[in-house]
Amino acid sequence: MAVVSNGTTIIDAGALGSGVPTGKMILIKTLTASGSGTLDFINGADSVVFDGTYKEYVFKFINIHPATDSADLTFQVDTGTNTNYNQTIMSTVFRAEIREDGADSKLIYDTNLDQEEGTAFQQIQHDIGNDADQSAAGTLTLFNPASATFVKHFMARSQIYYAGDYALDFLVAGYFNTTTALTRVQFKMSTGNIDSGVIKLYGIGG
């Protein structure tokens, strides 16, 4: 039975009516770190969707806190059922930063943090402090990971309470130089565990 209000079909046949505007940023999965070595989002596992369902996937990082001071949050991807997490990356990295005493403010390109056809995990949050009140937050966007035609571009921007007591605006972008569909994403610290923090995966629909 349809539910009709003021002439508008609200619900019918187990679904919202086509005229009902709904949000298009769809929460897929939330993972919460607690002394975690890695956090993995794998298509088809544990309710995770990471395929051609969406053309754009967005990860949100909330209060990422490392177990080890000055650790970096990094990520890599893989294809099919592979778990090597070593896809080829071309990336750029730049940052704006200022120390709390105002003594050191600058905007720089980081040639030692970008990758040139490298297969290492890519830093997306640099030198996070692990004082009790220090953490990092940010967003990572991945475009059309299921494409079998194009390389897979990504963009990340994070705000970090840097170990040296800086505010650090850290911007990373690039592409995985493969035309094979990506099926999984792994996050881990450059050293030590992810002490705490939340990573949320959304699909952008419509």
Added chain:
Amino acid sequence: MAIISNAVTIADAGAFSVSLGSMVHIKTLTASNDSTLAFIHGTDDVVLDDTYPIYILKIINLFSHTDDRAVLLNFTIDGTNFNVTKTTTFFRARHNESGSHAQLDYRGRADLEQSASGQEFVEGFDGEADANVNSTIFLYDPSSTTFVKHFTMETQGTGNGGTDAQTSTNAFVSGYCNTTSAVTGLRIEGQSTTISGTFKLYGIKDS
């Protein structure tokens, strides 16, 4: 008739009372070897007026069919002529596969000073088969008849075509359409090239 569950009004007067999210999909258009692609208010179910205070255009896998060509963004106030005067800034980080470029720079040749020309996404789209460009564009309050119309673009793609090695380019553009007339449409156009890609327009509700 209202729909009430556990004393909470779920729907009334033809609309939901509960939150359904604020990012509303308006229209998806696909270019396939086309010269231009446009979103114009009132055409083909496109809404670009005061219905929403903020509009977002997502561009996925934008591809230039000719190497080393520009693809441009422009706006219209009459639905026909895409030539609104703009002033913009453009900076980028880029890194190419041969390692000869790894830098952050402001690009004076890609910004606009009171120009009616289109705004570049990245300089010189790479035309290799796996190359592509992705962008998110925010357009603020396009229907205002008081203020200029601000917009921002963040783009990640493969730029610097031609003889240069494939280049990861992260470009940031912001600026304004210097008009107090309502902006009613926008267009993506290849400059001496045709384009393919997916274009999704969203509105952000203010309540």
